[in-house]
Amino acid sequence: MTVASRRGLLGAGLGGLLLSGCDRLTNTPSFQSFIGHGQDLTFHAQRLLLSGQPLAREFKASDISRVFKANGSQSPTSDTYQALLADNFASWRLMVDGLVAAPMSFSLAELKAMPSRTQITRHDCVEGWSAIGGWTGVPLAEVLRRVGLAPDARYLVFHCADNLGGAGDAGLYYESIDLFDAFHPQTILAYAMNGAPLPVAHGAPLRLRVERQLGYKQAKYVMRIEATDRLDRTHGGRGGFWEDRGYEWYAGI
Amino acid sequence: MTTVTSDLAPDAPRPEVIRRHGVVVRITHWINVVVISLLLMSGLNIFNAHPRLYWGQAGADFDRPWLELTIDTAGGGARGVAHIGGADITTTGLLGLSRGPDGHWQIQGFPSWATLPARRDLATARRWHFFLAWLFVINGAAYWLIGLAGGHLRRDIAPTRRDLAPRNLWRSIVDHLRLKHPVGEEAKRYNVLQKLAYLAVIALLLPAMVLTGLTLSPGVDAAIPQLTTLFGGRQSARAIHFITANLIVLFVIVHLVEVVLAGAWNEIRSMITGRYVVPMEKHG
Numbered sequence: 214m215t216v217a218s219r220r221g222l223l224g225a226g227l228g229g230l231l232l233s234g235c236d237r238l239t240n241t242p243s244f245q246s247f248i249g250h251g252q253d254l255t256f257h258a259q260r261l262l263l264s265g266q267p268l269a270r271e272f273k274a275s276d277i278s279r280v281f282k283a284n285g286s287q288s289p290t291s292d293t294y295q296a297l298l299a300d301n302f303a304s305w306r307l308m309v310d311g312l313v314a315a316p317m318s319f320s321l322a323e324l325k326a327m328p329s330r331t332q333i334t335r336h337d338c339v340e341g342w343s344a345i346g347g348w349t350g351v352p353l354a355e356v357l358r359r360v361g362l363a364p365d366a367r368y369l370v371f372h373c374a375d376n377l378g379g380a381g382d383a384g385l386y387y388e389s390i391d392l393f394d395a396f397h398p399q400t401i402l403a404y405a406m407n408g409a410p411l412p413v414a415h416g417a418p419l420r421l422r423v424e425r426q427l428g429y430k431q432a433k434y435v436m437r438i439e440a441t442d443r444l445d446r447t448h449g450g451r452g453g454f455w456e457d458r459g460y461e462w463y464a465g466i
Numbered sequence: 467m468t469t470v471t472s473d474l475a476p477d478a479p480r481p482e483v484i485r486r487h488g489v490v491v492r493i494t495h496w497i498n499v500v501v502i503s504l505l506l507m508s509g510l511n512i513f514n515a516h517p518r519l520y521w522g523q524a525g526a527d528f529d530r531p532w533l534e535l536t537i538d539t540a541g542g543g544a545r546g547v548a549h550i551g552g553a554d555i556t557t558t559g560l561l562g563l564s565r566g567p568d569g570h571w572q573i574q575g576f577p578s579w580a581t582l583p584a585r586r587d588l589a590t591a592r593r594w595h596f597f598l599a600w601l602f603v604i605n606g607a608a609y610w611l612i613g614l615a616g617g618h619l620r621r622d623i624a625p626t627r628r629d630l631a632p633r634n635l636w637r638s639i640v641d642h643l644r645l646k647h648p649v650g651e652e653a654k655r656y657n658v659l660q661k662l663a664y665l666a667v668i669a670l671l672l673p674a675m676v677l678t679g680l681t682l683s684p685g686v687d688a689a690i691p692q693l694t695t696l697f698g699g700r701q702s703a704r705a706i707h708f709i710t711a712n713l714i715v716l717f718v719i720v721h722l723v724e725v726v727l728a729g730a731w732n733e734i735r736s737m738i739t740g741r742y743v744v745p746m747e748k749h750g
Contacts, residue, residue, distance in 0.1 A: 233503065235507075235582055235583075235594075236582070236583050236584055237508040239472065239583045239590055239594070240581070245590070245593065246608060247559065248593050248594060248597035249593055249597075250597070251596045251597030251598075251599070251600050252593065252596060252597075254600055255600075259683070259685040259686070259689070261686060261691050262686065262689040262690070263688060267689055268690050269684065269687065269688045270687060270688065272523070275510055276523065278526070278528075278529070279525075279528065279529075280522050280526075280528035280529075281526075282526040282528065284529050290746070326739065335523055335524060335684075335700060337682075337684050337700065338516070338526075339588065339592075340516040340588065341512070341513070341514070341515055341516035341699050341704060342516050342518075342524075342525060342526035342527070342701075343523065343524040343525060343526065343701055344524050344526050345524045394559060398519065411555075423686050424684070424688070425685050425687075425688045426685070428686060455589075457590065459587075459589035459590065460588075460589045460592075461589075461592070461593070464684075465683060465684060465685025465686075465693050466682075466683040466684075466685060466686070
């Protein structure tokens with residue numbers, strides 16, 4: 214064996230070692246949390262970049278996707294949800310509670326009677342695809358103004374009706390955002406899509422639109438909004454269904 | 467007292483040893499080797515979550531991709547296929563359908579041996595990718611700042627007027643095609659094609675990776691919508707991110723071939739320790 218080919222082998226061996234090492238590192242929790250610091254940096258950098266609260270890009274009606282892919286749950290199977298669906302959500306109410314001055318619940322008609330906002334935006338899935346849709350709903354800020362947030366409220370948790378993770382409490386979908394996004398003008402509770410009532414596949418009767426973040430933050434089938442000062446006591450403790458399964462809480466990237 | 471005997475003929479010229487690469491170039495180069503390799507591999511894992519590319523702002527399952535890595539089950543069995551434009555290429559074992567980390571056949575865009583992590587894991591791949599992206603940007607910024615301030619970019623990379631003279635360009639192209647490498651004085655600096663290739667990588671391809679990557683972020687799109695406009699939409703930016711990554715891989719392949727042709731050990735050592743033995747004219 215020549216010196217050159219031995220060196221070549223050494224190089225290839227080191228390369229292989231590096232790669233198998235990376236996979237092993239990936240499975241080490243402390244290393245996972247170390248590379249997670251990149252995400253902290255991203256979060257703070259983006260908050261700085263977004264400090265002027267710019268709006269997400271809005272589109273023309275002609276840009277709306279021919280078919281808007283429905284992802285995640287397409288039709289919640291629970292008896293509660295099916296009963297609500299059967300009477301066209303006439304008895305559905307959105308509960309808003311937690312760290313608020315006055316817990317309140319709202320019917321669909323009451324939400325529709327409040328000031329509304331319509332926006333045509335691009336929905337970016339974490340998987341990489343995008344679809345453009347039009348959303349009409351009540352700004353979350355309007356709802357929060359009515360219930361009055363307590364001074365120590367920091368997050369809003371959206372409790373949903375769909376069991377994406379299987380039957381039982383642990384499988385329930387949920388999401389959370391902080392007040393920076395909660396009071397953004399494009400953060401709305403949408404009850405209509407492309408001018409029609411929100412279809413079941415897209416979260417009827419009410420879904421969150423928090424533009425400037427990825428698709429998994431756009432909670433569908435919202436039943437209850439809870440104001441809280443911490444996320445570690447809810448479900449898996451990381452602030453959302455996908456967050457509890459390894460995805461980042463801040464989904465602006 | 468010992469006598470040093472030389473096996474060189476007394477009249478043979480002593481090989482000249484120079485310091486070929488500055489310490490900043492050497493450090494940033496090797497950081498890039500590791501970081502770009504891992505960025506590529508975690509990027510392929512992310513791509514596998516939706517192995518289709520589109521032009522424009524939007525694109526999903528019901529839209530027409532211009533590139534898709536998938537399987538074709540027509541005629542009973544399954545084969546891996548790459549649809550590119552109108553073409554349909556069988557790629558079983560590599561693209562669309564290949565063996566997973568457990569050795570079983572798996573429907574996946576790129577094969578497990580090329581992705582980080584090897585298993586399909588979008589959340590972890592994203593965590594790797596964005597962590598590495600910060601290292602990549604910091605490393606690149608250091609290279610650019612020190613390269614501009616210290617004169618490396620002006621001295622070693624920027625082509626001179628004489629470099630760009632048509633006669634010199636033509637000679638360099640012919641030399642490359644004949645796999646002829648410069649010797650003596652000319653071997654102490656980059657030739658014009660080398661300068662242009664490095665310049666294209668550091669000034670175009672690598673910055674384009676950062677900018678198209680940032681464009682994919684819905685947060686950045688809200689803060690700097692001009693980026694999305696520049697690249698023709700989010701899905702176009704994703705496509706350009708992918709194409710540019712491929713061009714970087716192509717550059718690395720050519721770069722490695724050239725290193726081997728020019729004398730792998732001398733070249734690699736000069737990038738590690740800086741020591742470079744100037745190749746001499748062959749006699750006889």
